[in-house]
Amino acid sequence: MSGSQRTLFQTWASSLGQGPPGTAENRPPVDPGEDSDDDLMLVAVYEAERGLPADGDFPDLDASSAQVWIYPMNYPLREYQLKISEAALAQNTLVVLPTGLGKTFIASVVMYNFYRWYPFGKVVFMAPTKPLVAQQIEACYRVMGIPQSHMAELTGSTAAGRRRDVWRTRRVFFLTPQVLVNDLSRNSCPAELVKCVVIDEAHKALGNHAYCQVIRQLGSHTQQFRVLALSATPGGDLKSVQAVVSNLLISHVELRWEDSPDVQAHCHQRSVEKLVVPLGDQLSAHRDRYLQVLEKFMSRLVQNRVLAHKDLQSLTKYQLILARDQFRKNPPPHIKGAQQGALEGDFALCISLYHGYELLTQMGLRSLFCYIQGVMDGSRGQSMSRARSELQRTPCFMDLYRDLEAMFVQPSADEAFLYSHPKLKKLEEVVLQHFRTWTDPEGDLDTRVMIFSSFRESVQEISSMLNRHAPLVRAMAFMGQASAGRGVRGFTQKEQLEVVRGFRRGGFNTLVSTCVGEEGLDIGEVDLIVCFDAQKNPTRLVQRMGRTGRRRRGRIVVILAEGREERTYNQSQNNKRSVFKSISSDRSSLHLVPSGPPMLPPGLQPALHQMTITCGHFDPQGPGRSAARPRRGPLRPLPALRPHHAADRRHEGRA
Structure with a gap:
């Protein structure tokens, strides 16, 4: 079946604004014509709204609408999207699809059809952050055209009473999982009416994450809802993937990589380069001095036999945390009373110092100084x-601290930029070379660069370094919302979206981002990705790499410090390959959850109906959008690095 017309909702949505489908009166008759499949569809909708009886076990189902499922033809047909959409309608499905290949498109199709099939039901789209929520409501509208008056964007800033009213009057909801957990706990959300739950960035569904709480709470009210989970990478290891599958009640997995036969034609080539940078004499000397500090406090733990002696350079913060946990569970018999508390303090201090050691070796002296200054x-x-x-x-x-203070607190105004890590100079070379030599075979002179660093102090330092080369490089920092009262503020939801729009439109050509830019947000076409640090979890690295190669060839450069950071990166790559291979070659390696109650009566197999959906104009301030927060002033690139003071501190490690 195929056809072309305005979206069904545009044809008859005016009647829906007054109440649930089936209550409208005096609807004009529809002449099906001779051989028009689309007109027959409208007749089916009209009859369904008049209240045709449904199957007794499915009292909320519109049996006429469920005879077909609709797939949009206003985008080029991709067979893998069609196949995955059909599978996700039938089973709780985890979709693993590389970034930029249309996970949101698939979600829109699935949501639309459950919206049609269950006229009184609720459809929920969850994303982990508010900016992602705000982006997805518009993206879904542009695919399937569900009326804005039927959609709602809910945030924690919306009063609880107001959210209860919205749950009663709207049909399709975009929100963070924390908001839904709260509304389910208050019985504001009619859980028994939820028919479809879409979970974006599903790899986060571990432990007691809010995603897991939502599924558990829904399951305590009803078993009849469909789950669609989306991720570019399902987890850092097979154990994590299994946890996601179990927590989200997944009974089917749709898995595609860049080299999967049905997606290869839609993937643009991406080159990945690994640049390993030696620490250099200056940084190595400061590292050795810092290790002397670590040795002093670590030796107390070793002498008390609560930590095995290890090479300080190979020890990790995680190993220290494990040793502390073991000490708490089974303290040695010779450790008594106050001594146990003192050793707890030593563990805490060593863990903090090891965080500084990681900053020193991966980010440089400036990041280390800002961290220990916050302690002091x-x-x-x-x-x-x-x-x-x-x-x-x-x-x-104290000697080391005073030397760093002399470097970074009162530098001369005309003093040359201090490269606090050799990786900074290499990063500068890579970015300048890209902009000076950029050519595009399509004749598009605009090119954009995105740089990732895990710590805010490093993001600020990189931005300041690159903005010395304006107007060739126009850099903007991009980070999440800061904790109250902690120095350089982060960006609100609206400001994050403004930065993204400015980057897409070319207001600046380089985005320097913490992890807030890794997932989900539609950054636009990026030609060069630079990763300034290695990630232990391959999920984050895959998310970063997915920011390029969407519409044309992309380049990824990973800049690593020689030694531990290089080893971390290599291990992460091995883990990624192992997970991909395990799931791809042997699906039995995952224990899928048995399918829950069916969403359609036995024997009812909806037929595919392909049609062009003509969407109207999306109003960013239209019904369903959360109230705009007041702006805190125009966004500008960060100023040059300045002296740090106690009143201007922040938490460097927060994104």
């Missing part, structure tokens, strides 16, 4: 007061 001036919180007292009594630490 008290802006990192009262929990660090013991660490501060201990460090103040440690001469080798």
Whole structure:
């Protein structure tokens, strides 16, 4: 079946604004014509709204609408999207699809059909952050044209009473999982009416994440709902993937990689380059001084036999945390009373110091200084007061701290930029070379670069370094919302979206981002991705790499410090290949959840109906959008790095 016409909702949605389908009166008759499949569709909708009886076990189902499922033809047909959409209608499905290949498109198709089949039902789209929620409501509208008056974007800032009213009057909801958990707990959300749940960035559904809480709470009210989970990569290892499958009640997996036969034609080539940078003499000397500080406090743990002696350079923060947990569960018999508390303090101090060690080796001296300055001036919180007292009594630490303070607190205004890590100079070379030599066979002179770094201090440092080369490089920092009262503020939801729009439109050509830019947001076409640090979890690296190669060839450069960071990256790549191979070659490696109650009566197999959906204009301020927050002033590139003071601190590690 195929055809072309305005969306069904545009034809008869005016009657729906007054109440649920089936209550409208005096609807004009429809003449089906001779051989028009689309007109027959309209007749079916008209009859369904008049209240045709449904199957007794499916009282909310519109049996006439469920005779078909609709697939849009206003986009080029991709067979893998069609196949995945059909599978997701029938089973709880995890869709693993590389970034840029249309996960949101598939979600829109599935949501639309459950919206049609269950006229009184609710459809939910969850995303982990508010900017993603705001982006997806518009994206879904542009695919299937569900009226804005039937959709709602819910945030925690919306009053609980108001959210209860919205749940009663709207049909399709876009929100974060935390909001849905709260509304389910308050019985604001009519859980028994939820028929379809879409979960974006589904790899987050681990442990007691809000995604897991939503599925558990829904399951306590009803078993009859469909789950569609979306991710570019399902997890860092097979155990994590299995947890996602179990937590989201997944009974079917649709898996595609860049080299899958049915998606290869839609993937643009991406080159990946690994650049390994030696620490250099200056940074190595400061590293050795910092290791002396670590040795002083680590030796106390070793002497008390609560930590096995290890090479300080190979020890990790995670290993320290495991050792502390073991100490708490089974303290040695010779450790008593106050001594146990003192060793707890030593563990906490060593874990904090090892975080600084990672900053030193991966990000550089400036990031290390900003971190330990936060400890010393008290802006990192009262929990660090013991660490501060201990460090103040440690001469080798105080000597290092004063030297770093001389470097970064009062630099001369005309002093040359201080490259606090050799990786910064390499990053600068890569970016400048890209802009100076950019040519595009399609004749598009505009090119954009995206740089990822995990820590805010590093993001600010990179932005300041690159903006010295304006107007060739026009860099903007991009980060999440900061904790209250902690220095350089982050961006609100509206400001994050404004940055993304400015980047897509060419207001600036380089985006320097924390992890907030890794997932979901439609950044636009990016020709060069630079990863300034390695990620232990291959999920994050895959998300970063997915930002390029969407519409034309892309390049990815990973800049690594020689030693531990290089080893971390190699291990991450091995983990990724292992997970992909395990799932692709042997689906029995995953224990899928048995299919729950069917969403359609036995024997009812909806026929495919392909049609062109003509969507109207999306109003960003239209019905269903959350109230806009007040702006905090225009966004501008970060100024040059300036002296740090206690009143201007922030939490560097937050995204």
